[in-house]
Amino acid sequence: MTSENTPEASGRPLFSLQRRERLMDELRAHGSITVSGIAAKFGVSELTIRRDVNQLADEGLVSRVHGGATLPSPLDRSASGSHQQAHTYSIGMVVPSLDYYWPQVISGARAEAEEQNLRILVRGSAYDAADNRKQVQALLDHQNIDGLIVAPDMTGAEGQELLRWLNALPIPVVLAERRSPGEIPAHRLEWVATDHAFGAGVAVRHLWQEGHRKIGCLTDSSSPTSPHVVRGWKQAMAALKIPLEGSVSEDSAGLGNGDRSEHFDRILELCRDTGTTAMLVHSDTQAVAFVQHCVDHGVDVPGSMSIVGYDDEVAYLAEPAISAVRPPKRYVGRVAVQLMAARLAEGRMRPVHRVELNPELVVRDSSVGGPRNVTAGSLQGSAAQDSQELEGSL
């Protein structure tokens, strides 16, 4: 699924306006695009993309270059004499991945930066503290940044030391999708993060409302998100009075492809033994694989096994399409830039802000119409109540 042309799987091709919007997203996420790459990705001809790019260029939203387009650059003389004032500040941004999850965060950040008239410099990094620090240092040394948005690795002593170092930087720092401990060594760090525990809770309650009374959880503890998902799952289970012992809770950290298949088999077996009819699966990538595995082994989804994924990157591609909790990635980037802009404008008098955002649940086929009929009669009242309460978040 990497370089293969993956024409947008959903039925109808995109409208031109949507296509241009997505094109801008890609542009903001990666800084530049190629005509051929986008054409393949969107499943349309290159000519169409060229026309889009030209239109966007006429509106001054992109800079045309041979073979593709970039974000509007001051070097682009075709900039229609627009009174673009000089960038007030430059913000560095260091994220741990440029292919998964983060492009949308970057896209949101760039969109907000444009409104605030800021410049953003993005660098990818590995998922470890040492490289985080190296990338930040590079921005500090070679670019002239006035602020830093970063999603550092916070695990272990090295992570703590990195936090301490970030806290002591002479420029303002905003963490994205990370929470600094609200204590002294990191008290100057502002942050914006998704409340993944809430998201997991919404997913569990949705499954409960669909009639499931045994709800399992599969996560990958090598992701920084995982602990929060597990916490939210446990909290929701407690609130719904589902006992934790006897519930399926599995971790697939560090499994290869072969192991994974075995692991899925074991999970299905566990589910059978415990009567578990629904699973919350962290990382929708893994959810897609799990659904695939179920379908391949004759387990009906959602009939025998309902599934909600966590993260909504590729969930819609699966067959059946997977319900997924969608973190507000774009807003994470937006808010990070808002915090930074306000900090740069207002200085030290402004109190440290810390922002949590709620994700939303996107309901697709993999989680509706499960075992509801079995228990519908006796649970009608409770389900109706839950439905009303949940309404607003869907």
Add this chain to the structure above:
Amino acid sequence: MTSENTPEASGRPLFSLQRRERLMDELRAHGSITVSGIAAKFGVSELTIRRDVNQLADEGLVSRVHGGATLPSPLDRSASGSHQQAHTYSIGMVVPSLDYYWPQVISGARAEAEEQNLRILVRGSAYDAADNRKQVQALLDHQNIDGLIVAPDMTGAEGQELLRWLNALPIPVVLAERRSPGEIPAHRLEWVATDHAFGAGVAVRHLWQEGHRKIGCLTDSSSPTSPHVVRGWKQAMAALKIPLEGSVSEDSAGLGNGDRSEHFDRILELCRDTGTTAMLVHSDTQAVAFVQHCVDHGVDVPGSMSIVGYDDEVAYLAEPAISAVRPPKRYVGRVAVQLMAARLAEGRMRPVHRVELNPELVVRDSSVGGPRNVTAGSLQGSAAQDSQELEGSL
């Protein structure tokens, strides 16, 4: 229009208004619609849908595209011109006090509202859920408010019921200085609150840094702030490895003036017995009284007893002036209005935001130059390190 409110009978075609509403629902659910698809789904001709779409586009609710419609897009240049910003909103604000703490919050809210071109209607209330609700209801009934900022009483079953009621209101609600539980019954409530636990921690660390090794805590549990202060005190004590047992921790809830004097005497006695040389006192009003009491009874402040107040309303009036943790009241109001303005502008697509703000410590005479000289030599290093770390927040 058609005055009969005919509940939707299957088979009967929808009225145009209902149809447009459902069209918007489809749009919000899928991000885009096709004329042909919707026409088939609603069982009407494509032309009808086109007319609906055009009307909605004229109102700026959708973006017209060839073959269908999408959610309003900034790339849609037909929308940019009309842009009716003249529509200003009214926000109701209900706070539990109009003479203590809240005036500054209101002031900040008013300042931000002016910038955002909003109108604010403030009502005072008592510190109980029933009256909170009454005041909110009055705003809803007699003013025409588009949003609500409120600091409700959340204690007990009545408080929970109030939260549930607020959550179900048809207008957006932002809590000020209150945290709704991040769970389902209140999942639509946004809030902004000061991290009082952090503030208490800063105070404790400041006293530690001044050389104190036994630090007590005096609060008034009848205030909603108190539990957080106590929690922060305990956390900081744990982090600094000061044992909780043997530490002075007192509550002055519901004491009259005479009782209070006795209580202060008892506290001073406890401090003598336990070797406590510093106290964190919640509500600076009480801190002022306590300092007064100390001075009147020959206890030197800060020589024999260092004091940091929590809240910074009147702390500077005491003799000696009292160091105090100052919550960013003005910003609480500002952020509440910012959240509301953004919510009103962006609608339901915007994820729920929850914001925490850090207070700052204002150091005055009541907490400097205490017992430091006694232990300075051996603790120099540690104190210096803490000093550096604390610097930014002061």
Add this chain to the structure above:
DNA sequence: CCTGAATCGTTCACGTTCGAACATGTTGCT
């Protein structure tokens, strides 16, 4: 500076979608 390869824009063709004009059915009012 030259050359091959990639990229670009123009023109044409095809199918879909659009909207004006007119026709018809429905609702509400006098």
Add this chain to the structure above:
DNA sequence: AGCAACATGTTCGAACGTGAACGATTCAGG
């Protein structure tokens, strides 16, 4: 009942979005 106002459906020529072919242009590497 009759009429007016409105909502909806049908028809048909025009407009639009897209893709293929082909010649013109630009780029990269000697």
